[in-house]
Each structure stands twice: as structure tokens, then as C-alpha cells.
Amino acid sequence: MHVAVNAAMSVDGKLASREREQLSISGPEDFDRVEALRADCDAIMVGVGTVLADDPSLTLDDDSASANREERGQQPQPIRVVADSRARIPPDANVLDEGADTVVLVSEAVPTEHVTSLSSVGATIIEAGTSRVDLESAIRELADLGVENLLVEGGGELIFSLFEADLVDELSVYIGSLLIGGRDAPTLADGSGFTSDYPEFELVSVRRLGDGVLLEYETD
Numbered sequence: 323m324h325v326a327v328n329a330a331m332s333v334d335g336k337l338a339s340r341e342r343e344q345l346s347i348s349g350p351e352d353f354d355r356v357e358a359l360r361a362d363c364d365a366i367m368v369g370v371g372t373v374l375a376d377d378p379s380l381t382l383d384d385d386s387a388s389a390n391r392e393e394r395g396q397q398p399q400p401i402r403v404v405a406d407s408r409a410r411i412p413p414d415a416n417v418l419d420e421g422a423d424t425v426v427l428v429s430e431a432v433p434t435e436h437v438t439s440l441s442s443v444g445a446t447i448i449e450a451g452t453s454r455v456d457l458e459s460a461i462r463e464l465a466d467l468g469v470e471n472l473l474v475e476g477g478g479e480l481i482f483s484l485f486e487a488d489l490v491d492e493l494s495v496y497i498g499s500l501l502i503g504g505r506d507a508p509t510l511a512d513g514s515g516f517t518s519d520y521p522e523f524e525l526v527s528v529r530r531l532g533d534g535v536l537l538e539y540e541t542d
């Protein structure tokens with residue numbers, strides 16, 4: 323499977339404020355680019371932290387993009403995937419609405435009643451890992467569902483874990499022209515951080531987009 327990570331960050335590398343409030347980091351040009359990335363992928367993945375903070379829908383806004391997917395024999399919307407070890411997503415979260423299929427990745431530590439309530443709103447549950455989602459085996463299971471291109475949209479905890487597990491093929495970062503600051507504000511890669519074997523990339527493109535810069539990397 324091909325795994326692409328995409329995120330927008332401030333000049334100081336923050337994904338949001340310390341209050342974990344979603345900010346307008348990019349602009350219309352980047353929204354269009356992200357919409358195109360979404361239109362091309364089989365599934366869009368986020369961590370439950372992003373769902374709890376932003377309540378995103380993770381669907382294509384553009385009906386013509388959905389129609390093009392159907393013409394190519396794909397589902398009109400990419401599958402939505404949430405890494406959520408204990409199924410903390412509220413059943414009324416936008417990501418569980420009828421706009422697209424949703425897969426929730428959980429661990430063996432998930433309370434049974436949470437699984438029941440997510441299943442009752444139509445989510446597919448994949449169990450992988452003992453206390454936290456084992457991303458490598460979860461991604462294998464997603465591949466079995468036909469996912470070949472996975473777009474990861476954050477947040478920092480999930481992105482770090484994917485790099486830690488060496489699962490990322492491509493990274494796109496939009497750097498908006500604002501500074502957020504705050505030691506507790508989420509960054510592109512949080513988690514416990516690396517102290518050796520730092521992931522390195524090949525810089526394949528640098529492009530001005532609106533008031534910011536888009537950097538595109540491939541992993542070594």
C-alpha cells in the first residue's frame with residue numbers, strides 16, 4: 323500500500339494552537355490541492371485526537387470529483403479511517419455520518435459497548451494491537467479491504483507513529499505564513515520523538531501556493 327501524509331503547519335511547525343483549536347493555516351489554493359489528493363485516494367485516515375478536536379467530515383465537497391471516481395469504478399467517496407484504540411469517537415461525530423463508509427481501527431483494549439455503539443451507526447471495526455492500534459497490521463487489513471492508496475491527514479501523534487513504524491512513502495507539508503507558538507501545541511510529528519535513526523526524506527518539490535509554501539518529500 324502507498325501511504326501519503328499531508329498536513330498544514332505554521333512557520334514554527336504547529337498543526338493547531340495549544341487549545342487544539344483548528345486554525346486556518348492554508349488558503350483556497352491549498353484546499354483545492356487537498357481536495358484533489360482526497361479525490362485520488364482510496365481512504366483518508368486520521369487519529370481520534372483530530373476527530374475529537376475538529377469533528378471533520380473527511381468527505382469530498384466537490385460532486386464532480388465524486389462523479390469522476392464513480393466513472394473510474396471507485397466508491398464516490400474515499401473510505402474514512404480513524405485510529406481509535408478504545409473507540410472514543412462519539413457516535414454522532416461527523417466522520418460517522420452517512421457521507422461515506424467509515425472504518426474504525428481499535429485495539430484489544432476497546433470496551434465492548436463502544437464497539438456495539440459504533441457498529442450500530444454503520445462503522446466497520448478492525449481490531450489490531452493489544453493496547454494501542456498496531457498500525458502495521460491495521461494497514462494490512464485495510465489493504466485486504468482494497469485500499470491501495472491511503473492519505474493520512476493527521477494529527478501529530480498518528481503521524482509520528484506512522485514514521486516510527488516506517489510506513490510512510492510520501493509527505494506533503496503546506497507551511498502557512500503564521501506563527502502559532504506554544505510548547506503544548508501539536509506539531510507535525512509528536513509522540514515520544516526520535517533520538518536516533520531520524521527519518522530522512524528526499525525533497526522532490528518546493529512550490530509557492532497562495533501565501534505559503536508547499537514542500538513535497540519522498541521517504542528514503
Ligand SMILES: NC(=O)c1ccc[n+]([C@@H]2O[C@H](COP(=O)([O-])OP(=O)(O)OC[C@H]3O[C@@H](n4cnc5c(N)ncnc54)[C@H](OP(=O)(O)O)[C@@H]3O)[C@@H](O)[C@H]2O)c1
Pocket residue numbers: 328329330331336337338339341342343344345347368369370371372373375376405406407408410454455456457475476477478479480481483484508512
Ligand atoms: N494542520 C493540520 O493539517 C492538521 C491536521 C489534522 C489535525 N490537526 C490538529 O491536530 C490536533 C490533533 O492531533 P493529535 O496529535 O492530538 O491527535 P491525532 O494524531 O489525530 O490522534 C491521536 C490519537 O490517535 C489514537 N491512536 C490510535 N492508535 C495510535 C497509534 N498507533 N499511534 C498514535 N496514535 C494512535 C490515540 O488515541 P487512543 O490511544 O485513544 O487510541 C492518540 O491519542 C488537533 O488540534 C487538530 O486540529 C491539524
